[in-house]
Amino acid sequence: MGSRKYTWKTAILEICMLVSSLVIVIPLLVVLFGSFKTSSEAARYNFRPPDVWLFDNYRQVIEKAHLWLAMKNSTLITVSVVAVTSLVCALGAFIIGRRKDRLSRFLGTFFSLGLIVPMCVVPTILLLNLLHINNTKIGLILVLIASNIAWGMFLLTNFIDTIPRELDEAAFIDGCGPLKLFWHVILPLLKPVLMTNIVIVGMGTWNDLQTPLYLLNSGKNITMPLTVYNFKGQYFSEWNLIFADMVLVAIPMVIVYIVCQKYIVAGIMAGAVKG
Amino acid sequence: MKAKKKKCRTDFLYPKYLLLPVILIFVVFFIIPVIGGCFISLTNWDITRSGVRFIGLDNYTSIVQDSSFKKSVVNTLIFAISIVVSRNVLALLLAMIFSKGLKTRTYLRTIFYIPAILSYVVVGIMFNALFQMDGTVNQILNFFGIMCRKEWVASADTALFTVIVEDIWKWTGFHMMIYIAGLAAIPQDFYEASRIDGASSWKQFRYLTLPLLIPALTVNITQSIIGGFRVFEQVLTLTKGGPGHESTVVGMMIYEYFGRGFYGKATAITMLLSVVVVFVTIFVRRFFESKEVSY
Structure with missing residues (x-):
């Protein structure tokens, strides 16, 4: 061209x-x-x-909207969701991608439900209550992991196919068991697509308003997008501070976007070609 | 046959128990709530009631008679159709212009994608500022000599329109990137061959580009349909469904019923929405799969 x-x-x-x-x-x-x-x-x-x-x-809004706390919470939530999602999805995709049996075909369809069906709020809260983790970061993290699994599995399973099976066999001959094979051979080769997964899941988690809005109602667990939403409700005429809060929510994502643009594009390509 | 034998020989390297973590989390925190939702939607559970009991399909029948719910369904349909068409037409147009070899395409691509990385709360409140009576949109209109003092967000006839504009602004760049990827995958020889055969540019688009873009079209259209039906954050952060219920959508009704403590009804709406989204998605996928070609 x-x-x-x-x-x-x-x-x-x-x-x-x-x-x-x-x-x-x-x-x-x-x-x-x-x-x-x-x-x-x-x-x-x-x-x-x-x-x-x-x-x-900026100093004013950081103080008034408790942004340090929110930033800590959002970072903790985002990092945990990204780490766990990537690890469990890599493991799952490794098995599903390698075993081409009926179980893995079924699971492929099963996980794709997560891309389509919206979160069911009331039973989710009921469940978190039963587990005594309602209104906690850990509860929110688990729900967010579950809702990101569909995308992670989709992305990683497609990629596993591009890693030659001969490597597995060679590793086996060298005395690797399944876990060692995964950790020392598969995981390092998954690195580029894992980066894509990390960036895309991370952005989605950081930006998410809906899930924390439903699942958290105590001030100490507030997330960055929630601060903007609450602040706008409380100080609706102080547009300068609202704007400053919005900039602070957006800046980390803009930096990630600029630094990791190639991984985002790769993720989009993967989506575009495979469907 | 050979491949099959090989698979059996090495399956022990891929034990099923490694699937446990991912299945466990997905089932417990996603699937069980959905199944639980089926039951909760059949109960009279609300915040004021102490005894919860099954009431069959009463929630469903009372919801469909609720006039604001009807309004939300109509609005969701208007919203979904508008954004599916506009996002895709605009994105495809932009992607095709990009393939013409613009000098600033890296800059342009970066700019057009930025809205997709912003939180809905940022975009929603930003559009609030843009569409105020003395907001940026009216200032620009006035600059071009169109006197306009409209309260776009707070007026019944334009509230939903602002949400649609916001959504198109946010997602067109995302779909554009997928179309760019799809276009780049079409070999240039095809175009040269068709040029030699004397195909007009419309014919090239209709009989060459479009059929070969089907994978990208499938992704983009399914994504935007799902996004269209599940619309919530766009409305919450911009119009809150107002004025009255003029710009409310199904996702907003769930939030409202939930906020008023009608848990059974809120869940019933979620269930209805899920069923509709699943069926529409399957239907669209089937439709496009049947159209897929390879040359």
């Missing part, structure tokens, strides 16, 4: 695309610039840079 000639038609298309990218950029600027403005200036909702840059907005 690179060999195509760059004609004036392409140039016009390019200009049109650059202009239409403003549809994405302008709203982001309203938020970003707004987060440094005074509350009355921010409530003008324009995308001019602030007259005076008020970095103090």
Whole structure:
């Protein structure tokens, strides 16, 4: 495709695309610039840079919305969900991908239910109550792992097929049992696709509003997206602080996106080709 | 035959017990709640009641008579159809423009994908600011000489529209990336061959690009249909279903019934939604599988 000639038609298309990218950029600027403005200036909702840059907005919102606590909680929740999901899915995908029997075909369909069916809130809360982990981070983490398993299994099972079986046999001859084979041979080879899984599950978990909204109601377990939601409800006129909170929710994901772009694209490709 | 023999010989390297962790977590924290939901949806459980008993399908019959639920179903359908069409048409259009060899395509691709990595709460509240009476959208309209003082989010006739716009803004870039991947997988020779045969660009698109894009289309359309039916966070963070119930959706009704303590009814709605989503998804997949081609 690179060999195509760059004609004036392409140039016009390019200009049109650059202009239409403003549809994405302008709203982001309203938020970003707004987060440094005074509350009355921010409530003008324009995308001019602030007259005076008020970095103090961030200090204020971190204090008022308990953002340190939320950041700690969100990080802990995201890291746990990502780690456990990746490990159990890698193990599961390894077995399902290698055994091509009826059980693994059934399980493939079974797990894909998780991509389609929405979470069933009331029985989930009832279950967490029975296990005495309602309203706790651990309860939320377990539910989030379960809801990410479908995607993880889908992604990893497709990838296992690309690792040659001969490696397994060679490892076996060298005296590896199943677990050793998984840990020393399969897992290192899964690294690129695991990265994709980590990035995509991590972003979904960090950004999730619905699950913590339903499952957590105590202040000490608050997550980053919840702080924005609550803060907006409480201080609805302080747009500068709301914007600052939104920026703080988004920034970690933007960094991850920029650093890990190739893994995200790889994940999307995997989805696009295999369906 | 040979492959089969080999499989039997090495199956002991892949013991089933290693499946236990993933199955256990999935079954306990996902499947059991769904099964439990079937039962809870048949009970009169609500926050004020002490004795919970089975009441058959009463929840279902009372829900379908609820006028705000009817409104939410209509809105969900409008929302789902609008976003499936708009997300995909726009994304495919953008992806095809990208394949023309733009110089800034890396920059553009990065920008268009950014909304997909943002939380709904960020996007929702951002659109709240954009669609205020003196918000950014009206400012831009005024700049181009269209005087507009509309309260987009709070007006009955435009509230759902703002949610649709928000959703399209958030997800078009994501679908675009899948279409770019799908287009890149089509060999260039096919286009050259068809050009030599004298195919017009419409014919090229209709008989070459589109059929070969079926895998990407399947993913994109199923994803957007599932997203369309399960819509919740978009509405919660932007209009909260208001004004009144004008922009409410099924996911919002679950939240409302749950918040008012009608656990049986909230679960019944979840069950209805699940059944519909599963059937529609299966139907769409079947439809596209039958259309799949390879040259």
